[in-house]
Amino acid sequence: MCVLCQKFGDPAVGEGLWYLNPKNYGRQLYRRRRAGAEFSEFGRGYRGAQVTESPIEVRNEAPERIPELVNKWWANVDKVRPAQVIPLEDAIRVAGLCHPFAAMMCECRLATRAREERNSAMYSCGGLGVGMLKWERWPERYKGGVDFMSFAEAKDWLTRWNREGMVAILMTYGAPYIGGLCLCDYPDCGMIRMRLDVGVGCLKGHYVALVDYDRCNGCGICVQRCQWGALKFEISTDKAHIDMYRCFGCGVCATGCPREAISLKRRKEIPALAEVW
Amino acid sequence: MYLPMNWRKAPKIEIDKHKCTVPMYCKLCLQACPQACFQVHNIKWERLKESDREEAGAYELSAPFRYNCTLCNVCTDVCPVGAITITA
Numbered sequence: 001m002c003v004l005c006q007k008f009g010d011p012a013v014g015e016g017l018w019y020l021n022p023k024n025y026g027r028q029l030y031r032r033r034r035a036g037a038e039f040s041e042f043g044r045g046y047r048g049a050q051v052t053e054s055p056i057e058v059r060n061e062a063p064e065r066i067p068e069l070v071n072k073w074w075a076n077v078d079k080v081r082p083a084q085v086i087p088l089e090d091a092i093r094v095a096g097l098c099h100p101f102a103a104m105m106c107e108c109r110l111a112t113r114a115r116e117e118r119n120s121a122m123y124s125c126g127g128l129g130v131g132m133l134k135w136e137r138w139p140e141r142y143k144g145g146v147d148f149m150s151f152a153e154a155k156d157w158l159t160r161w162n163r164e165g166m167v168a169i170l171m172t173y174g175a176p177y178i179g180g181l182c183l184c185d186y187p188d189c190g191m192i193r194m195r196l197d198v199g200v201g202c203l204k205g206h207y208v209a210l211v212d213y214d215r216c217n218g219c220g221i222c223v224q225r226c227q228w229g230a231l232k233f234e235i236s237t238d239k240a241h242i243d244m245y246r247c248f249g250c251g252v253c254a255t256g257c258p259r260e261a262i263s264l265k266r267r268k269e270i271p272a273l274a275e276v277w
Numbered sequence: 278m279y280l281p282m283n284w285r286k287a288p289k290i291e292i293d294k295h296k297c298t299v300p301m302y303c304k305l306c307l308q309a310c311p312q313a314c315f316q317v318h319n320i321k322w323e324r325l326k327e328s329d330r331e332e333a334g335a336y337e338l339s340a341p342f343r344y345n346c347t348l349c350n351v352c353t354d355v356c357p358v359g360a361i362t363i364t365a
Contacts, residue, residue: 060287062286112307113313
């Protein structure tokens, strides 16, 4: 079972998934002071506790200590700022649970590629909850403003970015407070990058993608859409091949498939993958 | 998690802050780097005010993801002021 579901989920609500538990969006959690957590000057409440050294510094200077850092991070996963990959359907359900839902400029893309997203058509980062209501205090963070959306608009917005191939990642700001819904790709997104390069940052989703070999015609569209390096084109069989251990369950390949050959299966139904996060 | 087997210490990427003053305005290295090693931050925080990207010293370029650097030197070629030096 997912660590976050164990600690913050409610078996009676939303199939026991922690992000479908409305308590984790509560106003009371926003800005609650947590042990060891530092305040973020970007105006997003408290950051997670700093339990490890900077993962990027360790990766740069002492890569042999990465296993140690990863173990420490996973032992403190409820104190740090964990994130989790979610498929489109769950992202839409999350948009229905929180209020307000706002689109804004992506900070990661601004930092890594200096991509300035200045209008609501380009915004690719979702802010959830009461923290968004005072965005005007930090104009540097929210360049170009914030676009508050209704549920229907949020649904369209999420669907559009999913069609473009972005992975939805749910962000916490000091678990379990859910404050963001990032739409990410590699390498511009910090979360995917930290996970693939160092091994910390975000948890895998609750799903695993499976190919129906009878329906797959080998068009290869899914292969371009995978951000995790889990999808390959199997030339021998002329079909797509998903490495289930590498799959993060974002469902981007499934929504892109023109023949609906890829389906998502719950991770807990597959014995060897049930505890792979 | 799959990490590269050839773990090595990352190359050093030095950025001359006196030469590179407006990285957010220029952004050539950020967009050219094939491994996306660079990052640009706002270092001038003023309450309720957005920084001007053309103002010298408002933003700072750094290379936190230098573990990804392959020493291909695309960034040093593209830099108009020659502010980047890479040493293995």
